[in-house]
Each structure stands twice: as structure tokens, then as C-alpha cells.
Amino acid sequence: MIISGKTSVFGVIGDPIAHTLSPLMHNRAIEVMGIDAVYVPFNVKPPFIEDAIKSIVSFGIKGLNVTVPYKTEVIKYLENSTKVAVAVGAVNTIINNNCILIGDNTDVYGFEMCLEKDGGLETFPERICILGAGGAARGVVYACLMREEVKEVTVINRTFSKAEKLADELSHVTGKTPVPMPADEETIKKIVPAAGLVVNTTSVGMHPDIEHSPVPDPNVFHENQVVCDIIYNPLETKFLRNAASQGAKTVGGLAMLAYQGARSLSLWTGMEAPADVMLDALKEKFGLKK
Numbered sequence: 001m002i003i004s005g006k007t008s009v010f011g012v013i014g015d016p017i018a019h020t021l022s023p024l025m026h027n028r029a030i031e032v033m034g035i036d037a038v039y040v041p042f043n044v045k046p047p048f049i050e051d052a053i054k055s056i057v058s059f060g061i062k063g064l065n066v067t068v069p070y071k072t073e074v075i076k077y078l079e080n081s082t083k084v085a086v087a088v089g090a091v092n093t094i095i096n097n098n099c100i101l102i103g104d105n106t107d108v109y110g111f112e113m114c115l116e117k118d119g120g121l122e123t124f125p126e127r128i129c130i131l132g133a134g135g136a137a138r139g140v141v142y143a144c145l146m147r148e149e150v151k152e153v154t155v156i157n158r159t160f161s162k163a164e165k166l167a168d169e170l171s172h173v174t175g176k177t178p179v180p181m182p183a184d185e186e187t188i189k190k191i192v193p194a195a196g197l198v199v200n201t202t203s204v205g206m207h208p209d210i211e212h213s214p215v216p217d218p219n220v221f222h223e224n225q226v227v228c229d230i231i232y233n234p235l236e237t238k239f240l241r242n243a244a245s246q247g248a249k250t251v252g253g254l255a256m257l258a259y260q261g262a263r264s265l266s267l268w269t270g271m272e273a274p275a276d277v278m279l280d281a282l283k284e285k286f287g288l289k290k
């Protein structure tokens with residue numbers, strides 16, 4: 001890669017940022033696309049986030065990804081945000097469109113694409129069960145509610161009041177009301193088997209907590225389900241292992257990461273970004289591919 005005075009700058013802001021995989025997959029894609037650009041990480045500390053957003057225009061940065069803990073906060077510093085970003089209440093992509101900053105959310109697209117490509121779901125099942133009611137759950141629940149074919153979305157969460165709040169907020173923006181439920185054994189036993197798609201958006205099972213699952217009993221899964229975990233470290237969580245052991249089709253979080261990244265890069269460049277190249281870069285990092 002040769003950086004010159006004409007090189008476009010893209011990047012990611014967050015805190016912490018040291019473990020981000022985005023520079024790896026974006027720079028690989030940039031190389032394959034043959035464009036004069038570079039993607040860099042920026043560790044922005046909380047007192048500086050507003051200044052950092054304003055500096056995007058000052059520095060002529062063409063586009064940024066936004067990660068933890070700023071996805072919600074940045075909306076108020078942007079001139080415009082897309083309908084999906086406003087509905088989900090989170091921006092993961094900022095586009096510098098001739099000095100006008102636009103906030104978008106490509107996590108929703110990433111979720112839909114990984115289910116379509118890896119889960120074989122062109123249409124979603126009628127009944128869906130989402131585990132968790134945090135920031136990551138919002139995009140996933142939104143994507144499900146927006147599908148006409150979906151009849152019922154149940155949101156199961158340890159803290160029931162948060163599931164209720166999420167259901168209430170998203171029903172206002174989508175016109176469909178998710179069903180909030182507490183995360184007890186009885187609920188899981190009743191709701192999970194009835195769902196054609198089950199998605200874990202909680203952090204349970206994430207490295208180093210790899211022996212835990214938000215659904216401890218494997219018997220609630222079956223072969224007529226697609227089961228998705230948005231966690232990508234480890235690549236196969238206990239939740240997915242349990243589901244696979246009962247014949248369910250499983251989808252891990254790595255593909256979602258690649259698809260959301262590809263969508264961001266496409267928005268910044270106006271070119272189709274190679275999602276497969278980005279996914280391969282991530283798989284290599286995890287020792288899955290040479």
C-alpha cells in the first residue's frame with residue numbers, strides 16, 4: 001500500500017479499539033478493489049467524542065465506522081441519519097458526503113445478509129425468538145419486525161424491564177409489537193422450540209466465558225430451525241454447539257461482521273465492496289483459511 005497526498009482515509013472510532021478486526025478486513029478489500037485509500041483505527045476517549053465527530057469534516061475523512069461505546073451518542077452530532085439508524089437508535093457508519101455527515105446503520109443489513117447467505121433464509125420464519133435486549137438486540141429485532149412475513153418476535157431478557165422497554169420503543173417505529181419475556185427456564189422451554197429462527201444477542205458465551213450459553217438446555221433446539229449467534233469469538237459458541245447437536249442450521253457472528261463492513265465500504269466508495277474477501281480475511285485471522 002502506498003499512501004500519497006491523494007489517499008482517501010476511512011477508519012473506525014471506539015474505546016477500546018486495540019482489538020478491532022475492521023482495519024484488517026477493510027484494508028484487504030481496499031487492496032482488492034484497487035482504490036487509493038486506507039482504513040485506520042482511532043481510539044477516541046469519551047471527553048473527545050464530540051470534537052472527534054466535528055473533525056471528520058476538518059480532516060476530510062471520507063467515512064468512519066463507530067463502535068462501542070459511541071453508537072448511540074454520535075447521532076446527536078450528525079446533520080442527518082438514515083431511517084434505519086434513527087429507528088434502531090444506533091449509528092455504526094458515518095458518511096462524509098461533501099462535508100455533510102450522514103449516520104447510517106449497516107449492522108441491520110449485515111444481520112440480514114448473514115441469514116440469507118449462511119442461513120439460507122431468503123424469507124424469515126413466522127416466529128422468531130431473540131435473546132437479549134441490549135444495543136445489539138435493537139438492530140436484530142428491528143430487522144425481524146420489518147419483514148412482512150414475520151408474525152411474532154419474542155424478546156427474552158434477564159432483566160425483563162429492558163425487554164419491555166425495547167418492545168415498546170420498537171413497536172412505535174415499526175408498527176409491530178414484539179413480545180417481551182423474562183429469561184427463565186420455563187419461558188425458554190416454551191418459546192425457543194416454537195421459533196423458526198433463534199438469535200443470541202447477549203454477551204453470554206463470549207470469550208473468555210466460553211462454557212456458558214443463554215440457552216443451557218440443548219433439547220429446546222431442533223432441525224427445523226436456524227440458530228444465529230452474533231458473537232464471533234469464539235467462532236462456535238456453546239449456544240451454537242448445542243443447537244448444531246440437535247440438527248439446527250447454525251450461523252456464527254463472523255459473517256455478520258464482514259457484511260456490515262462491506263456495506264459501509266460500499267456506501268463510502270460508491271463501489272461494490274467484496275464481502276467474500278473481507279470474510280476470508282477474518283477467517284484467516286481465526287486460523288480457518290489460508
Ligand code: ATR
Pocket residue numbers: 131132133134135136137157158159160162201202203204214
Ligand atoms: P450490546 O450493545 O452488546 O447488546 P448491552 O447493551 O450491554 O451490550 O447488552 C448486553 C445484553 O446481554 C443484555 O441483554 C444483557 O441482559 P440484561 O439486560 O439483563 O443486563 C445480556 N447479558 C449480559 N450478561 C448476561 C448474563 N450473564 N446473563 C444473561 N444475560 C446477560
